[in-house]
Amino acid sequence: MARSAKLQAASExxxxxSNRERPREPERYQPSKEDLLGFYRQMLLIRRFEERxxxxxxxxxxGGFCHLYIGQEAVAVGLQSAxxxxxxxxxTGYRDHGHMLAYGIDPKVIMAELTGRAAGISKGxxxxxHMFSVEHGFYGGHGIVGAQVSLGTGLAFKHQYxxxxxxxxxxxxxxxxNQGQVYESFNMAELWKLPVIxxxxxNHYAMGTSVERSASEPDFYKRGESFRIPGIQVDGMDVLAVxxxxxxxxxxxxxxxxxxxxxxxxxxxxxxxxSDPAKYRTREEVQNYRxxxxxxxxxxxxxxxxxVGENELKEIDKExxxxxxxxxxxxxxxxxxxxxxxxxxVLVERY
Amino acid sequence: MxxxxxxxxxxxTMEEGTLAKWLVKEGDEVKSGDILAEIExxxxxxxxxxxxxxxxxxxxVPEGTDGVKVGTAIALMGGEGEGAPQDSRSxxxxxxxxxxxxxxxPKDSLSTSSGRAEVGSPPTPSDQQTQASPVELPKQQQQPExxxxxxxxxxxxxxxxxxxxxxxxxxxxxxxxxxxxxxxMRRDERVFVIGEEVxxxxxxxxxxxxxxxxxxxxxxxxxxxTEYGFAGLGTGAAMGGLKPxxxxxxxxxxxxxxxxxxxxxxxxxxxSGGQMRCPIVFRGPNGAASRVAAQxxxxxxxxxxxxxxxxxxxxxxxxxxxxxLKAAIRSEDPVVFLENELLYGHQxxxxxxxxxxxxxxxxxxxxxxxxxxxxxxxxxVGVALEAADTLAGEGIDAEVIDLRTLRxxxxxxxxxxxxxxxxxxxxxxxxxxxxxxxxxxxxCMEQGFDDLDAPVLRVTDEDVPLPYAANLEKLxxxxxxxxxxxxxxVCYR
Numbered sequence: 001m002a003r004s005a006k007l008q009a010a011s012e013x014x015x016x017x018s019n020r021e022r023p024r025e026p027e028r029y030q031p032s033k034e035d036l037l038g039f040y041r042q043m044l045l046i047r048r049f050e051e052r053x054x055x056x057x058x059x060x061x062x063g064g065f066c067h068l069y070i071g072q073e074a075v076a077v078g079l080q081s082a083x084x085x086x087x088x089x090x091x092t093g094y095r096d097h098g099h100m101l102a103y104g105i106d107p108k109v110i111m112a113e114l115t116g117r118a119a120g121i122s123k124g125x126x127x128x129x130h131m132f133s134v135e136h137g138f139y140g141g142h143g144i145v146g147a148q149v150s151l152g153t154g155l156a157f158k159h160q161y162x163x164x165x166x167x168x169x170x171x172x173x174x175x176x177x178n179q180g181q182v183y184e185s186f187n188m189a190e191l192w193k194l195p196v197i198x199x200x201x202x203n204h205y206a207m208g209t210s211v212e213r214s215a216s217e218p219d220f221y222k223r224g225e226s227f228r229i230p231g232i233q234v235d236g237m238d239v240l241a242v243x244x245x246x247x248x249x250x251x252x253x254x255x256x257x258x259x260x261x262x263x264x265x266x267x268x269x270x271x272x273x274x275s276d277p278a279k280y281r282t283r284e285e286v287q288n289y290r291x292x293x294x295x296x297x298x299x300x301x302x303x304x305x306x307x308v309g310e311n312e313l314k315e316i317d318k319e320x321x322x323x324x325x326x327x328x329x330x331x332x333x334x335x336x337x338x339x340x341x342x343x344x345x346v347l348v349e350r351y
Numbered sequence: 352m353x354x355x356x357x358x359x360x361x362x363x364t365m366e367e368g369t370l371a372k373w374l375v376k377e378g379d380e381v382k383s384g385d386i387l388a389e390i391e392x393x394x395x396x397x398x399x400x401x402x403x404x405x406x407x408x409x410x411x412v413p414e415g416t417d418g419v420k421v422g423t424a425i426a427l428m429g430g431e432g433e434g435a436p437q438d439s440r441s442x443x444x445x446x447x448x449x450x451x452x453x454x455x456x457p458k459d460s461l462s463t464s465s466g467r468a469e470v471g472s473p474p475t476p477s478d479q480q481t482q483a484s485p486v487e488l489p490k491q492q493q494q495p496e497x498x499x500x501x502x503x504x505x506x507x508x509x510x511x512x513x514x515x516x517x518x519x520x521x522x523x524x525x526x527x528x529x530x531x532x533x534x535x536m537r538r539d540e541r542v543f544v545i546g547e548e549v550x551x552x553x554x555x556x557x558x559x560x561x562x563x564x565x566x567x568x569x570x571x572x573x574x575x576x577t578e579y580g581f582a583g584l585g586t587g588a589a590m591g592g593l594k595p596x597x598x599x600x601x602x603x604x605x606x607x608x609x610x611x612x613x614x615x616x617x618x619x620x621x622x623s624g625g626q627m628r629c630p631i632v633f634r635g636p637n638g639a640a641s642r643v644a645a646q647x648x649x650x651x652x653x654x655x656x657x658x659x660x661x662x663x664x665x666x667x668x669x670x671x672x673x674x675x676l677k678a679a680i681r682s683e684d685p686v687v688f689l690e691n692e693l694l695y696g697h698q699x700x701x702x703x704x705x706x707x708x709x710x711x712x713x714x715x716x717x718x719x720x721x722x723x724x725x726x727x728x729x730x731x732v733g734v735a736l737e738a739a740d741t742l743a744g745e746g747i748d749a750e751v752i753d754l755r756t757l758r759x760x761x762x763x764x765x766x767x768x769x770x771x772x773x774x775x776x777x778x779x780x781x782x783x784x785x786x787x788x789x790x791x792x793x794x795c796m797e798q799g800f801d802d803l804d805a806p807v808l809r810v811t812d813e814d815v816p817l818p819y820a821a822n823l824e825k826l827x828x829x830x831x832x833x834x835x836x837x838x839x840x841v842c843y844r
Contacts, residue, residue: 089591091587120624121624121626122622122623122624122626123624123625124624125621125622125623125624126622126623126624130622130623131623132619132622132623132626132627133626134623134626134627139587139590139591139627140590140619140623140627141622142615143614144610144614144615147583147610147611147614147615149583150579150580150582150583150584150586150587150611151583151584151586151587151590151611151615152587153580153583153584153587154583154584154585154586154587154588154589154590154591155587155588155590155591157584157587157588157591157593158587158588158591158592158593159591161543161569161588161593162592162593180579181579181580181583184575184577184579184580184581184583185580185583185584187575187577187580188574188575188577188580188581188584191575344625345620345621345623345624345625346620346621346659346660347620347660347662347684347759348620348625348628348630348682348683348684349682349683349684351662351710351711351712351756351759
């Protein structure tokens with residue numbers, strides 16, 4: 001006992017100093033009323049869009065794998081609201097609808113891709129997991145867990161190579177964080193000081209395997225330490241906390257200090273995909289998040305504090321509902337791709 | 352008694368080298384580990400170390416000598432305290448132990464001891480003694496004949512596609528590849544080379560030699576040993592609008608990266624409905640090298656050629672290597688460019704035109720003939736040409752088609768030749784099952800059935816992992832005599 005007391009005393013006397021520069025502890029973003037209304041609107045759009053996608057899946061209008069983002073909305077909105085569309089790039093895995101919506105991509109062409117129609121953003125040839133908008137600097141939409149980490153590091157390489165001032169935001173989950181190529185990418189990114197933000201969305205489950213059962217280091221923000229990449233843990237259920245962290249991370253990367261990791265502690269309310277049996281967690285656990293930590297409810301409370309009345313929020317709800325209904329209608333009515341599309345886009349050139 | 356120091360083999364494929372510099376002189380005492388000389392191979396400059404103590408009695412090959420064959424005596428070393436030998440019988444064996452029971456049995460030799468990229472062990476005195484025999488062996492018997500030797504002893508092809516009067520420059524495949532990259536890098540700022548040892552080391556196989564000096568570290572990028580990572584990084588950079596050339600030290604290591612080649616690069620354009628391109632070249636040596644055994648000796652051409660969304664190119668000679676690599680770099684599609692280590696050092700004529708770019712997807716008639724068609728690609732082309740020479744001596748006029756691009760495949764070239772000769776043999780340095788040979792046979796059956804006067808045969812490597820032992824390696828690999836046999840069989844002769 002005496003020994004540990006002594007150690008403690010010693011550490012109090014000389015607090016451990018870092019062997020290198022660290023980013024500052026981010027502060028919760030102080031939004032204007034307009035800022036926060038924008039975040040609220042975007043989060044609500046993602047929520048209602050995903051709910052409708054779930055319905056369309058149930059009706060058989062969406063096939064295959066469909067991974068919903070419900071519960072995690074604050075992450076995409078908080079991070080991407082700090083980025084510059086057209087200058088910065090974003091890349092993610094297969095749970096990509098929310099990230100696209102947060103970057104201002106038209107919900108109609110996203111929903112039409114989910115239903116496999118010619119009007120879809122990938123002409124119906126990509127589906128839920130493979131959607132891209134080069135125009136927006138949104139580079140997918142990748143179905144192989146972890147691939148987007150190396151690819152995103154390559155996008156950061158491009159930003160550095162062409163000195164365009166851009167930063168790549170590469171999203172991945174707590175599951176992908178155990179893939180080997182993530183660490184190959186970390187090594188190169190720090191070695192070459194590439195402008196990349198690794199956003200680890202820790203929603204606690206890799207499909208049905210909990211972090212506790214899969215990660216020997218469950219604090220994902222520490223996963224870059226052996227590569228000298230700093231990490232910050234963020235409350236991913238609070239859009240303002242996420243936005244604050246995004247600004248700190250962007251400042252770090254834009255000033256040439258290399259990559260940074262943000263671990264966003266979040267939660268998905270729905271299953272991994274539509275075919276999830278949900279045997280690996282309790283209803284109470286999900287319910288607790290929904291009732292006590294929901295990012296949209298929280299933003300509504302913050303808006304109330306800024307003087308936004310309930311009527312104004314109801315107006316937004318209705319507006320968003322209309323957008324989503326219209327997107328769903330568009331996606332249901334749009335024709336399927338022409339049979340000749342089967343053979344197009346395999347190669348760019350003719351040989 | 353003196354011991355001969357022989358020209359060491361410093362890489363699995365080295366046949367000769369330049370004795371660039373002696374770091375010792377006659378009369379110097381040396382001890383184990385001292386650096387005796389610098390030797391330039393076709394890949395790098397290597398240091399040649401002493402294994403034993405002794406005195407440099409005589410230098411037999413002066414510095415600056417080019418083309419010194421592996422196994423040539425380059426100096427004589429006396430034991431400690433011994434002076435120079437009395438005479439210059441350096442080529443004679445200095446000891447005459449009992450003759451081995453069989454002189455032609457492959458023995459441990461210089462080339463077998465240097466499977467690594469490091470300095471190969473120079474011969475030890477005991478090696479010298481066991482190799483010595485009362486009668487000096489011919490040079491080729493001093494080393495085991497490797498299986499891969501049979502792949503490169505081919506006749507030179509005639510050069511098609513060059514306007515009369517064009518100057519030709521003898522160029523190694525290695526130089527042709529480097530020139531292609533350098534020219535395209537000068538032309539397009541977006542092009543860069545990335546991979547292991549491509550910059551400071553000048554290329555593990557010296558293909559990127561000189562690029563760092565000209566283009567700097569921004570565009571010639573050394574990576575850690577991290578194939579999955581840098582293949583993904585390059586693919587992402589291509590998605591972002593750059594034009595990366597990814598060098599794999601060999602395609603065996605690309606197995607760790609194949610997910611990005613196929614899932615990320617090949618499928619992107621299609622999955623995005625044509626919105627997102629991936630203009631990238633994955634290049635490096637493919638196929639059997641020499642005596643590097645199973646994990647370093649595999650032809651991946653059939654693997655990549657099976658994937659829609661990829662372009663797969665497999666050049667044979669230097670002109671095609673240059674012209675097709677330039678085309679690959681310019682392409683907006685992902686290209687897998689499969690080279691062959693055994694061909695790197697071989698020289699071929701390259702037309703001296705300002706911008707030598709060849710069409711992707713077009714086969715090349717290497718030799719016209721009327722009796723039988725030999726279809727091949729990459730190093731197999733040389734084997735087919737050698738077989739065609741032999742067949743000519745036996746009154747069979749063989750046509751040799753080099754596919755050059757495997758995807759998209761020039762089906763018409765194969766079918767046109769088949770319509771002319773009515774008999775066809777596929778020659779492939781690779782396994783037979785699910786191979787390019789299988790594909791060509793299916794093509795002939797499906798679309799050339801009425802032109803066939805005999806079943807199409809294939810001459811491929813044996814269906815086993817490539818063995819290390821020299822004799823087994825030789826047995827496993829394709830050889831011209833088997834092509835001759837197959838050609839005769841389809842001609843019913």
